[in-house]
Amino acid sequence: MNFYPEFEVVRNDSRCIRCRVCERQCANEVHWFDADGKVMLSDESKCVNCQRCVTLCPTRALKIVKSDCRLRENANYSDQTIKEIYRQAETGGVLLSSMGNPNPLPVYWDKILINASQVTNPPIDPLREPMETRVFLGKKPDHITRNPDGSLDTTLSPQLSLSMPVMFSAMSYGSISYNAHASLARAATELGICYNTGEGGLHEDFYKYGKNTIVQVASGRFGVHKDYLEAGAAIEIKMGQGAKPGIGGHLPGTKAVGDVAKTRMIPEGSDAISPAPHHDIYSIEDLRQLVYSLKEATEYRLPVIVKVAAVHNIAAIASGIARSGADIIAIDGFRGGTGAAPTRIRDNVGIPIELALAAVDQRLRDEGIRNNVSIICGGSVRSAADVVKAIALGADACYIATAACLAMGCHLCRSCHTGKCNWGIATQRPDLVKRLNPDIGSQRLVNLMTAWRHEIKELMGGMGINSIESLRGNRLMLRGVGLTEKELQILGISHAGE
Amino acid sequence: MKRIYVKEEWCLGCHLCEYNCAFANSGMTDMVKALRGKEIYPRIQVETDENGVTYAVSCRHCTDPICVKSCIAGALSKKDGVIEIDHSKCVGCLTCVLVCPYGAVVEDGTGVAQKCELCMTNSHGTPQCVKGCPNGAIVFEERGEAE
Numbered sequence: 001m002n003f004y005p006e007f008e009v010v011r012n013d014s015r016c017i018r019c020r021v022c023e024r025q026c027a028n029e030v031h032w033f034d035a036d037g038k039v040m041l042s043d044e045s046k047c048v049n050c051q052r053c054v055t056l057c058p059t060r061a062l063k064i065v066k067s068d069c070r071l072r073e074n075a076n077y078s079d080q081t082i083k084e085i086y087r088q089a090e091t092g093g094v095l096l097s098s099m100g101n102p103n104p105l106p107v108y109w110d111k112i113l114i115n116a117s118q119v120t121n122p123p124i125d126p127l128r129e130p131m132e133t134r135v136f137l138g139k140k141p142d143h144i145t146r147n148p149d150g151s152l153d154t155t156l157s158p159q160l161s162l163s164m165p166v167m168f169s170a171m172s173y174g175s176i177s178y179n180a181h182a183s184l185a186r187a188a189t190e191l192g193i194c195y196n197t198g199e200g201g202l203h204e205d206f207y208k209y210g211k212n213t214i215v216q217v218a219s220g221r222f223g224v225h226k227d228y229l230e231a232g233a234a235i236e237i238k239m240g241q242g243a244k245p246g247i248g249g250h251l252p253g254t255k256a257v258g259d260v261a262k263t264r265m266i267p268e269g270s271d272a273i274s275p276a277p278h279h280d281i282y283s284i285e286d287l288r289q290l291v292y293s294l295k296e297a298t299e300y301r302l303p304v305i306v307k308v309a310a311v312h313n314i315a316a317i318a319s320g321i322a323r324s325g326a327d328i329i330a331i332d333g334f335r336g337g338t339g340a341a342p343t344r345i346r347d348n349v350g351i352p353i354e355l356a357l358a359a360v361d362q363r364l365r366d367e368g369i370r371n372n373v374s375i376i377c378g379g380s381v382r383s384a385a386d387v388v389k390a391i392a393l394g395a396d397a398c399y400i401a402t403a404a405c406l407a408m409g410c411h412l413c414r415s416c417h418t419g420k421c422n423w424g425i426a427t428q429r430p431d432l433v434k435r436l437n438p439d440i441g442s443q444r445l446v447n448l449m450t451a452w453r454h455e456i457k458e459l460m461g462g463m464g465i466n467s468i469e470s471l472r473g474n475r476l477m478l479r480g481v482g483l484t485e486k487e488l489q490i491l492g493i494s495h496a497g498e
Numbered sequence: 499m500k501r502i503y504v505k506e507e508w509c510l511g512c513h514l515c516e517y518n519c520a521f522a523n524s525g526m527t528d529m530v531k532a533l534r535g536k537e538i539y540p541r542i543q544v545e546t547d548e549n550g551v552t553y554a555v556s557c558r559h560c561t562d563p564i565c566v567k568s569c570i571a572g573a574l575s576k577k578d579g580v581i582e583i584d585h586s587k588c589v590g591c592l593t594c595v596l597v598c599p600y601g602a603v604v605e606d607g608t609g610v611a612q613k614c615e616l617c618m619t620n621s622h623g624t625p626q627c628v629k630g631c632p633n634g635a636i637v638f639e640e641r642g643e644a645e
Contacts, residue, residue, distance in 0.1 A: 017533040019517045025510070056632055058517055059530050431550075437508045437634045 001086050004069040005044040009053075015061035016040055022053035022062060027420040027432055050413035052422035084343075095343035098416035098426070100243060100335045100380055100402060103347055107335075108354035108487070109386045113496060115477045117464035124466050126457035132467040133164040133453055137234075137374035137396050138303040138327040157327060158303045160214075160234045160374075162397060163192035164453045165468055166387055168445075169332075169378050169399035170216050170238065170307070172200030174251045174260040174272065175339035175416070176405075177433040180425045183408055183441030185209035190442065191449050194233055196399075199223075199249065199274060201263040207231050214305065217294065219248055220274035222264040226297060234328070235294050236305040237287070239278065242336030242379040245309030245350045248274035250340070255419060255428050284320040291325045303327035310334060310356030310379065311349075315363035322364055322373045330399060331356050333379025337402040339426055340417035353379040354393065358491045361394025361473055384455030393491065394473040407448040408441045499579035500640045502542075502616065502625055504553045508635035509544070511552030515627035515636060516540035519556075522617055522626035539607040541614040542627045542636075554627065554636055557581060557602040557614040561644045565594040565603055565613075573611070579645035582615050 009030060018040060023031040028046040031053060033039075049064050070079040084095055117123040124131070138159035145153040168184045181203065184195040189212045196214040201223015206213070215232035217224050229235055240246065251264075251272035261268040281287050291304050306321045307330035308314070314331065321329050333353020338346065357377045364370040377390040378399030387398050406412065409423040416426035424436030456468075465471050479496040480488050488495055517533060519540040524532035542556035563581050566574045573587035574594060588610040594603045595611055606612035616638075617625045628638045 015530050015534075017517065017530060019513065019533075021512050021514055021517075024512050056512065056514065058514060058521075058630070059534075061530075431510075434508060435510055435633060440634050 001090060003071075003083060003086075004067055005047065006067055007044060007047045007049045007064050008067050009042040009044050009047060010063045010065055011040060011042070012061045012063075013039070015059045017059055017061075019058060021056045021058065025052050025056055025422065027422050027427075027429070048413045048415040048418070050411045050415065050422045052411070055411075096340055096417045097343040097346050097414065098338060098340055099412060099414040100337040101347050102414070105334075106352065107380075108352055108483075108491065109382070109389055111481050111483055112354070112389050112491070112493065113479050113481060114385065114388060114392070114459060114463070115479070116462040121464045123464050124461040126454075126461040129461075129466065131457040131460060132469070133456060135162050135165045135397055135468055136160065137162065137376070139373065140371040142371050158234075158301055160194065160303050160328070161192075162194065164449065164456065165391060165395075165397040166381075166449060166452060167193050167214070167376070167397060167399055168195035168404045169336075169401035170196035170198035170214075170236065171339070171401055171405075172198030172216075172222075172251070173203055173263055174200040174255055174428070176425050177421075177427055177436060178203065178205075178259065179433055179436040179438050179441065180405075180408060181206060182438035183436065183445060184404065185213065186438060186442035187445035187449070188212040190446050193449070196236060197223075197232075199238060200251075200260070200272075201265065202228055202231055203259060203263050216307075217290075218274055219276070219278045220272060222266065222272055222274070225265070229294060229298050229302075232302065234303045234305055235298065236307050236330065237278075237290060237294070237326075238307045239281070239287075240307065240309035240311070240332065241338065242309045242332030242334055242350055242353070243338035244341040244345045245311050245334075246276060247342070247345055248276045250274070252419075257428055260428060284324050287321065287326075288324040295325070305330050305376070307332060307376075309336075310351045310353050312351065314351065314356045315359040318360040318373075318375075319363055319367055319369070322367075322369045326373060328374045328376060328396075329360070330376040330378060331360060332399070333357075333377075335380035336378055337380075337405070338416075353377055354389075355487075355490050357390060357395055358393045358475075362492055365394075365473075384452040384459065387452065388456055388459045388471070389478060391468060391471045392474050392477045393493075394475075396472060403448070404445060407444045408436060409444075499559070499643075499645050500616075500638050501559055501643065502556055502614070502628060503637050503639060503641065504555070505635050505637065506551055506553035508633045509552045509554060510633055510635070511544055511546065512632065513544050514630055514632065515542050515554050516544060518626045518630035519614075522622050523612075523620050525620070537607065539604065539612065541602075541604065541612055543601075543604070555600055555602055556627070558600055559616070564597050564599070568593045568597045580616055580618055581613065582619060583611060583613055585610055585612070 030047045031042050054062050136159040139157040185206050188195040199218035210231040213232045214234045216236045218238035253269045253271045305328040306326040310333045334350030374396035377395035381398045421427040475492045478493040481496045519542045520538035521529045526532035544554050546552050571587050571589045573584045590609040603613045628636045
């Protein structure tokens with residue numbers, strides 16, 4: 001069934017100089033030059049609205065607009081809903097989507113406001129006074145122990161030291177390109193934070209960035225071996241992902257080419273399927289075994305992170321993880337991104353990270369085990385304000401991936417699963433991968449994080465707080481607007497005006 | 499001296515450098531007015547080899563420039579390391595085009611020769627191909643080569 005295209009290419013012919021940049025840069029082959037009529041023509045049905053052509057057009061002769069041609073919609077059956085049914089009636093297949101949940105579900109960050117000092121408790125000017133943004137993730141001691149000679153025992157569990165409470169979240173080599181990984185690795189190293197390999201192994205070229213790398217062990221165990229585990233600054237066991245809780249992953253064989261296959265340790269061209277469960281984990285005790293296997297393999301030098309999707313019983317799950325021997329819990333909310341997920345799962349499974357984070361922090365505090373673990377919050381942390389709110393709700397640090405992709409050039413067209421990313425990020429096609437120059441990509445990531453760090457300091461200073469440590473779990477610094485009693489109760493914050 | 503260098507690893511073959519060059523040397527302030535409906539004669543040109551590798555070629559500003567030596571009209575000269583062309587002296591014999599080993603001297607569409615002068619002789623003062631390259635594939639830097 002044919003539909004009128006979702007987007008229209010609007011070309012202002014009076015500005016077009018026929019340089020054909022749009023044609024050369026569109027991997028979807030929307031544009032072409034008609035030599036007879038000496039005009040640029042386009043096939044809008046192929047356009048994904050990534051705006052590569054718009055960005056590079058030197059005379060601003062192009063724009064892409066959403067088509068206003070809709071099917072006969074009603075409040076129950078939207079244009080999209082109807083078309084999805086048509087597509088499935090045609091193909092019999094599961095709908096696939098990329099990036100985070102786009103639906104108008106509540107974004108609690110936007111309903112939380114931050115405090116500032118006035119009169120009695122003076123704000124701090126971060127340009128004039130020192131502000132501490134360094135955090136250490138890992139198990140903290142709950143009592144003081146002394147050596148036989150009476151001196152303090154200063155041995156700590158392994159800690160992950162970060163110059164600011166933000167890290168680049170897991171994106172595998174395979175789901176994103178070599179140059180995207182190079183950009184993330186170099187930026188993390190320059191910033192003194194960490195990036196995360198995701199479940200795709202670590203390319204041999206990137207072992208040198210190991211001090212700023214979190215190596216992931218997921219259900220498919222792709223690319224996992226002793227050197228890999230020892231290369232990182234921390235090991236992350238991925239139990240779930242916010243975009244697709246309860247299911248595994250699937251890297252199509254077409255993407256498992258060359259170094260991707262080698263790094264994953266799979267035959268070239270074979271599908272890399274991560275099972276939904278870890279087949280050796282059916283209980284907290286099983287998880288504990290894997291945590292300690294990994295610790296044993298790395299001689300107890302590295303903290304172990306357990307990453308889970310935010311789901312209904314997240315507080316109880318986190319409580320179990322905190323008792324499993326894990327050093328850090330990463331919680332991924334339902335708006336977290338993905339390179340490909342079944343649409344129905346991405347859009348309907350999981351819970352908002354804000355509620356999950358507050359519930360977990362409260363539960364661990366109530367049980368007296370909050371110091372056993374650090375908490376990382378991920379799943380659509382979009383700005384320095386979101387970071388500050390997350391810290392105040394109880395997070396030790398945040399994971400960002402969508403924002404990091406945007407910094408590298410992603411235009412959020414949500415077509416990662418096609419493998420034809422025009423920005424050189426979510427693709428393995430060599431001609432597209434080279435579009436992301438890591439010199440530029442890493443610099444833009446460093447710029448973004450530097451800007452956020454300034455903003456975090458400004459926001460903290462306004463509250464009269466000069467250290468991230470004093471902000472963590474400090475929910476008195478937050479107020480809700482337009483939230484119900486129940487929502488406020490779960491978030492553990494008061495309503496504005498209270 | 500600073501020269502233009504190309505990092506073919508990052509060249510996307512988008513040809514924007516050619517259009518930025520043609521506009522920079524058009525003397526006009528609006529790209530549409532300068533280039534729309536016209537054939538362009540850029541001083542930097544993207545070439546593609548048999549493996550599909552693309553790279554932009556422009557004057558290397560050679561230490562010992564054969565084009566300057568071969569010019570029968572004295573139109574080509576070297577000033578502070580930059581090889582410049584005086585269009586009023588060029589007689590259009592195009593010997594320079596023939597002798598340049600890089601193919602970096604080209605005819606300008608009116609019969610006389612033209613070549614990259616690093617945007618030093620137009621109103622920009624800094625190479626516009628470098629400034630406009632979307633992927634950092636053309637750089638303008640000092641690499642310690644002899645002038």
